[in-house]
Amino acid sequence: MSETIWxxxxxxxxxxxxxxxxxxSHFVRYAGAGGDFNPIHHDQTFAEKAGLPTVFGMGxxxxxxxxxxxxxxxxxxxxxxxxxxxxxxxxxxxxxxxHGRVTRIYEEDGVxxxxxxxKATNQKQExxxxxxxxxxxxxx
Amino acid sequence: MAQIQxxxxxxxxxxxxxxxxxxxxxxxxxxxxxxxxxxxxxxxxAPPTFSSAAAFFPDPNVxxxxxxxxxxxxxxxxxxxxxxxxxxxxxxxxxxxxxxTKSWEKEGKRGGTMKFIExxxxxxxxxxxxxxxxxxxxxxxxxxxxxx
Numbered sequence: 353m354s355e356t357i358w359x360x361x362x363x364x365x366x367x368x369x370x371x372x373x374x375x376x377s378h379f380v381r382y383a384g385a386g387g388d389f390n391p392i393h394h395d396q397t398f399a400e401k402a403g404l405p406t407v408f409g410m411g412x413x414x415x416x417x418x419x420x421x422x423x424x425x426x427x428x429x430x431x432x433x434x435x436x437x438x439x440x441x442x443x444x445x446x447x448x449x450x451h452g453r454v455t456r457i458y459e460e461d462g463v464x465x466x467x468x469x470x471k472a473t474n475q476k477q478e479x480x481x482x483x484x485x486x487x488x489x490x491x492x
Numbered sequence: 493m494a495q496i497q498x499x500x501x502x503x504x505x506x507x508x509x510x511x512x513x514x515x516x517x518x519x520x521x522x523x524x525x526x527x528x529x530x531x532x533x534x535x536x537x538a539p540p541t542f543s544s545a546a547a548f549f550p551d552p553n554v555x556x557x558x559x560x561x562x563x564x565x566x567x568x569x570x571x572x573x574x575x576x577x578x579x580x581x582x583x584x585x586x587x588x589x590x591x592x593t594k595s596w597e598k599e600g601k602r603g604g605t606m607k608f609i610e611x612x613x614x615x616x617x618x619x620x621x622x623x624x625x626x627x628x629x630x631x632x633x634x635x636x637x638x639x640x
Contacts, residue, residue: 371516378514385507385514387547390564402565403635411569412544416515419540428521428537428579435573490579492532 357426358464358489361454367425368451371417374409375444382413409442414480418472421452422485426466430487440478447475452485464489501549501615503584508536511545525582535582540574543615543626546588562609562632570608570629577623585618591625604634 379393388410391398399407415436422431442448449472456467470483505525512522520527521537528536580586591612600606608631615624 378516382514385511386544388544390567392564392567398565412541412572413514415572416511416539416541416544417517420515420517420519423517423540424519428519428539429533431540431574431576431579433573433575434540435571437571438569492534 361457361466363454363457365454366452367421368449369420371448371450374442374446374448376407379407379409379413379444382410382416386410386412386416388412406444409444411436411438411441411481414438414442414448414472415483417448418450418470418481418483421450421470422468422487425452425468426487429490429492431485432465432488432490433486434483435485436481436483438481440474440480442472442474442480448480449473460488498549499587501543501546501586501588503538503542503580503582503586505536505582507545508538508542508582511542512539515539528581533579533581538580538582538584540576541572542580543574543613543624546586562630566633566635568631568633570631572629573627575625577621580623584623586615586623589614589616591627600633606634607632 376394383389383394392402392404393407393410396407418436419431419434422434450470451473452468452470454466455469458465465486465488468485468487470481470485471479472481473479509523512519517539521531521533522539523536525536528534591614593612594610596608598606598608608629610627610629613626613628614622615626617623
């Protein structure tokens with residue numbers, strides 16, 4: 353895919369996928385894999401004491417899944433830059449749309465590059481993350 | 493939790509597999525050594541946000557000062573910027589060093605006064621080359637952030 357993507361990509365091309373029925377197991381599995389054991393993300397009692405109705409997910413879980421947009425689209429070795437701003441939190445039972453759009457295509461030192469605008473949006477049309485990425489045709 | 497911390501951040505195939513699993517990512521280049529070798533890569537690739545897993549190898553010089561004195565109940569992650577010089581592969585041995593730390597305050601609507609803390613972490617590989625810079629922003633709020 354990544355061999356041919358650079359011949360095909362056009363401005364405003366889009367790529368998206370959905371994650372349905374987010375649940376606590378997603379957060380706990382990410383805690384185990386990523387090492388974020390802040391109890392606010394897995395401990396209901398702690399969350400309630402902090403005045404929250406329930407635990408919420410790690411921003412870096414959502415950011416990690418959003419990172420699949422540039423990675424699946426342009427290949428996992430293509431990432432030059434990935435910049436994330438968190439604007440809202442992820443909760444169990446959310447359905448999240450992960451979306452990317454090409455905003456610029458250019459060459460730098462003879463290497464094809466593209467800038468992408470990325471976002472993760474929940475079922476209430478709230479953006480959880482607004483992000484940008486730069487991808488390039490990286491060769492080993 | 494054990495208190496002993498090994499030096500550095502060894503990039504391991506098993507950890508990459510587990511991390512990619514937690515992101516529900518099926519790309520063979522994260523999971524399958526043969527697929528990675530067939531693609532001309534030295535080993536499986538680390539997903540873009542894999543440096544988060546360095547939480548298991550906390551360098552006291554990098555993470556210590558930034559977390560001290562923060563109230564975990566009211567701590568939010570504001571954002572992160574990752575700048576890669578090259579992809580990270582299993583077999584890499586990364587070491588971190590602290591870059592600049594900045595902090596500033598801002599009045600928020602939903603959680604009172606917000607204190608922003610931005611840390612830079614520079615990751616070098618086994619040859620001393622910079623492979624990744626991470627700018628991480630934490631937000632300490634005065635109280636619980638209400639849903640809008």
